[in-house]
Amino acid sequence: MAKADIEPFFARLAAANPEPETELDYVNTYTLLVAVVLSAQATDAGVNRATRRLFQEVQDPAAMVALGVEGLKAHIRTIGLFNTKAENVIALSKALIEKHGGEVPADRDALEALPGVGRKTANVVLNIAFGEETCAVDTHIFRVGNRTGLARGKTPLAVEKGLMKAIPQPYRRHAHHWLILHGRYVCKARTPECWRCTVSEYCRFTPKTVIRGVSGD
DNA sequence: ATCCCGAGGG
């Protein structure tokens, strides 16, 4: 993307959605962290379906530890990777109690030290719960960054660094959600809907052959 | 590079 197009690109996404929010359901910072961990390689809708009941019973680390691994599995069995996620969420909850007084730390290194929490999850929590100007690069943002040319890269970290450098103020705070929602509903992996994309004039990407799902990237 | 892994869509 041409440098001059970056500002209008975000201005247009911002105009359509001034205060974008996560579509994950949560009731406090702890449940946000849990929901984000559960969302790995899963849809928000699927996570919300499972956490609706879970978060009625459990809203803090102590209650989660009391529920236990098997108890948690019973709630999240419909989510992919549920065995690993259940182990991680219980271990993570114990770590919060033992090392952070039962609170979610507002610190990248402390977050990434938690079981099942990597850079992407830490970035989401830092952005939503603590207001930091992070840009978590998930599958959507990795794809949108590369297609638009906002920030190309072979790894999520490379794309994240490129985005942080490319995105101007005042767009850094919400860029994460604008890009993810754009990727989820318009710049879709299999069938990007360029014909109704509001920022296509700033983007060179065109799906080559839509036959058999070859989208061209 | 591989494994983990259910639900929904095409």
Place this chain on the structure above:
DNA sequence: CCCTCTGGAT
């Protein structure tokens, strides 16, 4: 059937 979904640990 195959692909995708707000990844992380080994």
